[in-house]
Amino acid sequence: MAEEYWRWTESRWTDLGLSWKGGEIITAGVDVGSVSSQAVIMVDSRLYAYANTRTGSDSPNSAINVMNWALEDTDGLTLDKIQYTVGTGYGRVNVPFAQRAVTEIACHARGANFMYGPTVRTILDMGGQDCKAIHCDDKGKVTNFLMNDKCAAGTGRGMEVFADLLKVSINDMGELSLQVEEEPPPVSSTCVVFAKSEASGLLRAGWPKEKVLAAYSSAMVHRVVSLLERIGLEEDFAITGGIAKNKGVVLRLEKELGVKALEPKYDTQIAGALGAALFAKALVEKEKGKKK
Amino acid sequence: MIANYGYKDGSGDFFITIDTDKCDGCGACVEACPAQAFEVGEDPNDPLREDPAAFIVEAVRKKLKYACARCKPVTDRPPLPCVQACPAEAISHSW
16 A cells, blocks of 8 residues: 555643643633644643644544544543533534634634743744734734635645655655755745646656755745735744644745744644633633623 | 735735724625625624624635626726725725
8 A cells, every 4th residue: 555645643642740630620622624633621721631633534523533532641531521612723613512613813823822922923824724824912812814725835735745746754844855955946836736747847857855845845935925924024923733843844934034933832733722722711711700 | 903804826815904903893894895795793803802893704705806806897996895885994905
């Protein structure tokens, strides 16, 4: 069977130093995207556990699958003990156990504010099938946003196409793209479909994989920068989403923008789900406040 | 909040920008748009906002170029109905 190069690594994590049993407000956020799904569990204001999986073809069950995985290794925490769940992402209507759905822009800003701190002002989310540029304030409230989900250029899907074409595992693409002595000119087509054809031509002309990857990463960065320029770049700057794990794209992006992105301390793909869990907490507190 | 609804593709950038800080949900844009691209309701990107706000209908967002085409002839372009209708001047177009 042919190896599937586009299969990026799934992950889960629990903060073993925390116990959910003493927590007052336990909430969850589930981000169901077209490429990946995440579930994040928060205990009061602390990140307790998360899981990050490929959505795959089982999208209607993606939410419960990723939630169940997040609940593993949580010292007996079960879904019924979670007070409020917020669903977000492309498939947010497919989170049957969520009390509410919140759009991903708002969730990403909140999530990035938690992950990177209150100094973050510009967030670039490079997701599976979309790209978002978001401005937020010190509380993670959105002040300006722009999303492009019509075009695959600058998205994970584009990377998957190239992983398959070059027969390079998607996890290794970033590092490999940096193994060039001289930076080649970027691929001229903005469209992933035409970029793929162009790349095939370059391979036939004798270009090594690293060089083709470098050229494609450059083109992707130009694409994304033009989106970001529409709303402007205000520091501090942070990148979320799967492509934030691609060192080749991140370094080229920083170079093009002349700004260094904040160093991620958490899995960059959980921003949406994390923001959703934070919204869930805010909504629980709001309800409690109304009852008083 | 500056909300940019639309997309970018190989043919260009097509975004309608609504400044929700200026918008009070009056609905003049909903009436003015011949393509029914606007709606007023719960702000889709600000779940904690109390007042209603205008936004571009989801079904139209990725077809803006075509939805807005009738108001944007190649020559002798009159002022855009949505931009003119908004008393708070909260609406602008990127093309």
